[in-house]
Amino acid sequence: MNIFRTIKIALKALGRNKMRSFLTALGIIIGVGAVIAMVSIGQGAKAEVEKRFSEMGTNLLFVRPGSRSYRGRHGGSSSYENLTEADAEAILENCDAVNYISPNVNSRAQIIYRNKNWNTSIYGTGHDYPIIRNWEVEEGEFFSEQHVKSARKVCILGSEVNQNLFEGANPLGQIIRMNKIPFRVIGTMESKGESGGWFNRDDVIFIPYTTAQMRLLGIDHIQSVDVSAISMDRSAEAMAQIEEVLRIRHKIAPGAEDDFNVRNMSDIAEGASEATGILTILLGGIASISLLVGGIGIMNIMLVSVTERIREIGIRMSMGAREKDILYQFLTEAIVLSALGGLLGIILGVGSSQLISHFSDMTTMVSFESIALAFIFAASVGIFFGFYPARKASKLDPIDALRYE
């Protein structure tokens, strides 16, 4: 029998019991809708995380000192104080996959401006820090190489600090005191926004790392190096080059452990997006249970329908319908029901994911894959749960079916 005719017959049969067909399809509609909406939340979270990381620069690498162990006693990570300015410069000079570096020395300090004060993070960095971190200066300028070399007492304010100390007044050229040492404000950074939790990326002041070493901490090593690889593709290469350079500089014998750590931003980003990927699978998995329940609803109604229409099956068989004609007829009804439910479910899912992102902070992202997957899943549910009732119908004996009251 022609497939279009079969579908037409199925639609007619479903049309005779509109309310029942709709309620049966509702299970699939809600199931598909839930899968699409839930997966859109998961994928939205994933996209958000990926966006955050790419804002920081995916070609970013971090170099930190390793864990020091002295006579069996292990310090924590970064317990070595063996990373120096010269190491950082050697990385820039000798690794051709490296573009920019920024030696870092971090601290906290109490900041005073006139009658206001604020406790904040002090980032001592190199002059290329804004390029490496993909972070723009809003007003004024970042300190220059010259500022770094001569350890000048200049600073750039994060937007949160700027707001707290100056409350909208122009901070450029003003003098603030950091642990009683005067610093001239030469710029402000654009706002990056909170990154979640209590940590605010804008609650920070940048000064040259040399100044931080001398004036704030009194040290001559550096705490870490931010490195920017030429491209994301070359960040693994950059990582290997950095390791080679530092092993030579730190005179580490072949086979011995590194006394430093190099981490790759794209690895970290991958880990984070993997975590949100698991979230997506989890949400989608829970939602697909409702799709499964919807499928059982279809099976239930199809079984009822077969019993109700035993006589019709008998008539059709006496007119020459073969087993497979009856099988296809009922199977098609189940598939049409679940496919229509799937289509309506797509509308419901896309609509509710729009509503979620509109009325809450959550980012949602509906992908073509999730729609296709949910629809194919719904149709397979129809085939799977429709098969048993259809087979039952096709195996009826025509004489019994004709006699059935």
Place this chain on the structure above:
Amino acid sequence: MNSNNVLIKMEDLTKTYQVGETQVRALRGISYEIRKGDLLAIMGPSGSGKSTLMNIIGCLDKPTNGRYFLDGKEVSTYNKNQLAGIRNSKIGFVFQTFNLLARTTALENTELPLLYSNTPTREAKKLAMKALAQVGLEGRELHKSNQMSGGERQRVAIARALVNSPSLILADEPTGNLDTKTGNEIMDVFKRLNQKNGITVILVTHDPEVSAIAEKKMHIRDGLIESLE
């Protein structure tokens, strides 16, 4: 007898049902020949085996033993799917309770056998219109089965039986649910189809008035042919 004229040949047909532990011998050896163009009535009280015989003649069932030839083919050896094909192309059924599809138009009911013979839609519609005209239902093609009277429904059923140009129309108590007048009209339709169009008709009935129009009568009792007229 010219064997080319034989439509149905039954050779010692038996049918045994297993009901629980007892065996019910519904048919105990029926041999008979039906020729093309015959109008035969199969008569017998209930429990005589006439329904079983009708099911075998109609290829809905197979005999336990014996051979059954339809149009020269031994259909008693056919499997379920082949029997469905034979029902579709060679046999038209008319039932006591009409057995039309509910809430479906006369036209669609009539087209039903053509659906299973893969007749193209347009052709099917033409054939169904023609069959409905043959039973006097022109202009009622789009009436739904539940909007029609018993007589009209039975006419639709006859049109449906006719539409595939079968070798044989098999009618099971076709007037059982109709009043006498309508019943007579339906019988006239059968008579006309037999005489004018040369279609072989087998009526299964216990009503002597119905069998009166038949030129041959077969009485069945206890699974055997009791007498032939």
